[in-house]
Amino acid sequence: MKAEFITSAKEPKGYPPTEFPEIAFAGRSNVGKSSMINTLLGTKKLVKVGKTPGKTRLVNFFLVADKTMLVDLPGYGFAKVSKAEKAQWGETIENYFTERKQLTACILIMDIRRDPSDDDLGMIYWLDHYNVRKVIALTKCDKLSNNQQASRLAKISKQLNLSKDNFLRFSSLTRNGKEEMWAKIDELTSD
Numbered sequence: 001m002k003a004e005f006i007t008s009a010k011e012p013k014g015y016p017p018t019e020f021p022e023i024a025f026a027g028r029s030n031v032g033k034s035s036m037i038n039t040l041l042g043t044k045k046l047v048k049v050g051k052t053p054g055k056t057r058l059v060n061f062f063l064v065a066d067k068t069m070l071v072d073l074p075g076y077g078f079a080k081v082s083k084a085e086k087a088q089w090g091e092t093i094e095n096y097f098t099e100r101k102q103l104t105a106c107i108l109i110m111d112i113r114r115d116p117s118d119d120d121l122g123m124i125y126w127l128d129h130y131n132v133r134k135v136i137a138l139t140k141c142d143k144l145s146n147n148q149q150a151s152r153l154a155k156i157s158k159q160l161n162l163s164k165d166n167f168l169r170f171s172s173l174t175r176n177g178k179e180e181m182w183a184k185i186d187e188l189t190s191d
Contacts, residue, residue: 002065003041008058010092012099016061021189022069022102026093026123027109029075032139035172036109037062037070040181059096068189069102076119097130105133105188107181112138112152112169116159124160135168135184136160142171 006016025033038044046062060072073093097103106127110120127134141149149169157164168184170177
């Protein structure tokens with residue numbers, strides 16, 4: 001699949017002047033946003049991945065098949081940076097969501113092994129408040145058995161008061177969920 005890095009930006013004036021529909025990837029620091037995008041694109045190198053939380057600090061734009069832009073956002077929550085820098089990341093994310101007309105939907109990424117954090121709940125509230133369509137991707141599924149995955153999915157959907165249809169299970173390691181994620185992205189960008 002043809003994919004190319006377009007640009008990184010901190011503020012809206014640096015966003016690319018395109019009309020392609022955009023799918024944003026949001027989630028806590030170190031939850032696997034960059035790894036998910038690399039897996040979807042069939043590469044290990046296009047999006048920088050780090051073991052240290054907080055690797056992504058800017059809004060990164062990737063054009064896929066000359067028709068869809070995937071947008072990697074800075075992580076929220078824990079990261080070994082100053083409070084001032086965390087606040088700046090929050091502002092960077094908010095600017096993207098409020099200013100970007102091309103935004104079609106957000107893939108909100110959560111670790112299937114963890115209960116939703118206050119930051120996750122805040123992001124869901126925020127997306128709902130601004131009428132941004134969302135899909136919740138539960139990552140790191142390779143760490144659990146199928147039964148454990150089903151149990152965690154049931155628990156998380158109940159905690160968030162969302163139907164199980166709002167969730168996709170995903171593993172960057174095994175690539176399980178890759179086709180389902182592309183099907184969902186195609187559905188969201190073809191409206």
